[in-house]
Amino acid sequence: MSTEHAHAEHDHPDDGRVHVHIATARFYWGIFGALVVLTLLTVKVSYYDFGSANILIALLIATMKAGLVATFFMHLRHDSLFNTLAFLAAFLFLGIFILLTYDDIGKRGQIDNAYGGVTDPRSGVSAPGGEPATSATQDSIEGDAPKGGAGEKKE
Amino acid sequence: MSNVIEPVPAPVPAAHDGHSEAHPDFLQHHFDTPAQQFHAAKLGMWVFIATEILMFGGLFCAYAIWRGMDPAIFDQAHHFLNKKMGASNTVVLLFSSLTAALAVRSAQLGKRNQTSVFLVITILCAFGFLVIKYFEYTHKFHLGLLPGHCFGHPWFSGAIQNGEEVGSCLRIHADAAAGSPEWVRAVDESGNMQLLPPRANMFFGIYFCMTGLHAIHVIVGMSILTWVLVKNINGKFSKEYFTPVDLGALYWHLVDLVWIYLFPLLYLVGKPE
Numbered sequence: 001m002s003t004e005h006a007h008a009e010h011d012h013p014d015d016g017r018v019h020v021h022i023a024t025a026r027f028y029w030g031i032f033g034a035l036v037v038l039t040l041l042t043v044k045v046s047y048y049d050f051g052s053a054n055i056l057i058a059l060l061i062a063t064m065k066a067g068l069v070a071t072f073f074m075h076l077r078h079d080s081l082f083n084t085l086a087f088l089a090a091f092l093f094l095g096i097f098i099l100l101t102y103d104d105i106g107k108r109g110q111i112d113n114a115y116g117g118v119t120d121p122r123s124g125v126s127a128p129g130g131e132p133a134t135s136a137t138q139d140s141i142e143g144d145a146p147k148g149g150a151g152e153k154k155e
Numbered sequence: 156m157s158n159v160i161e162p163v164p165a166p167v168p169a170a171h172d173g174h175s176e177a178h179p180d181f182l183q184h185h186f187d188t189p190a191q192q193f194h195a196a197k198l199g200m201w202v203f204i205a206t207e208i209l210m211f212g213g214l215f216c217a218y219a220i221w222r223g224m225d226p227a228i229f230d231q232a233h234h235f236l237n238k239k240m241g242a243s244n245t246v247v248l249l250f251s252s253l254t255a256a257l258a259v260r261s262a263q264l265g266k267r268n269q270t271s272v273f274l275v276i277t278i279l280c281a282f283g284f285l286v287i288k289y290f291e292y293t294h295k296f297h298l299g300l301l302p303g304h305c306f307g308h309p310w311f312s313g314a315i316q317n318g319e320e321v322g323s324c325l326r327i328h329a330d331a332a333a334g335s336p337e338w339v340r341a342v343d344e345s346g347n348m349q350l351l352p353p354r355a356n357m358f359f360g361i362y363f364c365m366t367g368l369h370a371i372h373v374i375v376g377m378s379i380l381t382w383v384l385v386k387n388i389n390g391k392f393s394k395e396y397f398t399p400v401d402l403g404a405l406y407w408h409l410v411d412l413v414w415i416y417l418f419p420l421l422y423l424v425g426k427p428e
Contacts, residue, residue: 016188018395022263032253039245039418043238046423054426058419065415073256074408075401080194083201090205094212101216102223 021078031072038065181396193398200402204409207372211413214365218420221357230425232351232358234343235300237291241422244287245414251280252411255380255404262397267387270400274384277407281377288370295359298341302356302363362421369417372410379403 042061050057071077076084179189186192222229258273295301339351383403386392392400 016190018189018193020263022260025257025260028253028256028260031256032249035249035252036246039242039249042419042423043242046238046419047427049426055420055424058424059416062416062419066412069252069408069412069415073252073411074405075259079197083198086198086201086205087208090208090212094209094215097209097212098216098219101220105220105224 021075023072028073031068035065035068038068179395181391189395196398196402200405204405207409211365211368214361214368215416215420218361218365221361225354225357228352228354229358231349232355233422233425234345234347234349235295235298235341235359236362236422237294237344238422240287240291241418244284245418247280247284247287248411248414251277251284252408254280255407259397259401259404262387262392262400263394265394267390267392270387270392271384274380274387274400278377278380278384281373281380281407284373285370288366299339300341300359302360365417365421369410369413372413376403376407376410379406 038061042058045057045061046054070087076087182189182192186195254273254276258270258277261267261269261273339353339355341349341351343349380403383399386399
């Protein structure tokens with residue numbers, strides 16, 4: 001058996017038995033406290049408007065929380081490095097998935113005339129598979145909101 | 156088995172009591188040592204977690220695309236989600252993750268009763284999460300925000316008249332004769348009247364799909380932890396063998412991880428009022 005899991009502070013004998021790092025209960029409670037503080041923080045900042053940075057701030061805090069859970073609750077800190085690689089590979093492939101989908105969506109028109117245009121956003125040419133554009137779909141839906149909008153009392 | 160040549164003769168437990176530890180009951184015959192079996196199980200679990208992330212990834216991708224196409228809808232519609240309930244559920248799940256980690260710690264130390272207590276607390280927290288989720292869902296059903304019911308695609312909801320109330324929300328056509336899409340008027344979580352454009356069903360669709368798939372994972376996690384609890388009560392685990400407790404807890408932490416991202420993306424992102 002390999003001894004790659006041995007730690008500098010207490011080397012494990014290579015006897016084939018399971019040796020794991022056992023953290024103190026107090027340590028786990030500390031991590032939980034940090035997670036709750038970050039949760040309160042992310043709720044608090046959601047009441048302020050930072051424009052397009054809103055989502056970046058929310059994702060940054062969420063990633064810090066996820067990092068704490070994965071590193072300590074899920075024991076990656078004292079686990080085989082290969083498990084961490086398997087975990088992080090999922091995010092790599094998720095990134096590729098989202099980027100390719102973004103690329104695809106950006107390069108073709110919409111095909112549902114109830115929810116927007118059916119033309120290529122740049123050339124104005126009707127998109128393949130879509131129905132021809134009409135005035136009902138070309139006009140911005142926000143442009144002509146029906147009567148009885150926000151703020152009015154409901155009868 | 157008869158044609159397999161065993162490289163090492165199996166020890167005779169009765170003759171050498173000291174050697175019986177090398178081939179304990181829990182050690183499958185295709186593993187050399189408990190450590191090898193443990194690390195193989197952990198790697199398998201982490202690969203499974205990676206596939207779970209990719210399964211949720213499809214929905215996260217849909218979220219990213221839809222939000223990018225129409226950020227105003229997400230800004231407006233997210234006011235129909237209750238931040239307090241979402242935050243409470245986050246803390247409940249984080250606490251259950253803590254107790255799951257403590258259950259693994261107790262199992263590592265061989266404290267069987269303590270492990271059971273922590274597992275029971277974890278399962279109860281999971282149930283509490285579902286109860287809060289139930290109240291959130293039923294409120295949205297009552298408002299008629301379930302896609303397909305309130306937000307009918309014009310192709311399928313032609314029978315509904317202009318100004319008709321469905322649930323407690325009002326449906327309005329800008330130009331019913333031209334078959335224009337329906338707008339939905341309802342009161343949000345802050346008590347403000349909102350006029351939701353027809354495309355708002357994109358937000359509620361992704362909300363119900365993401366939280367619904369997550370809720371299924373909560374239920375599966377509860378089942379796994381219950382199975383682990385029963386085995387623990389039956390004394391199947393020890394300091395030497397606690398792999399199912401460890402892997403069950405890993406699954407539960409994954410449920411927590413997904414919610415850590417769902418909560419801000421659905422409840423918090425968007426312009427404050």
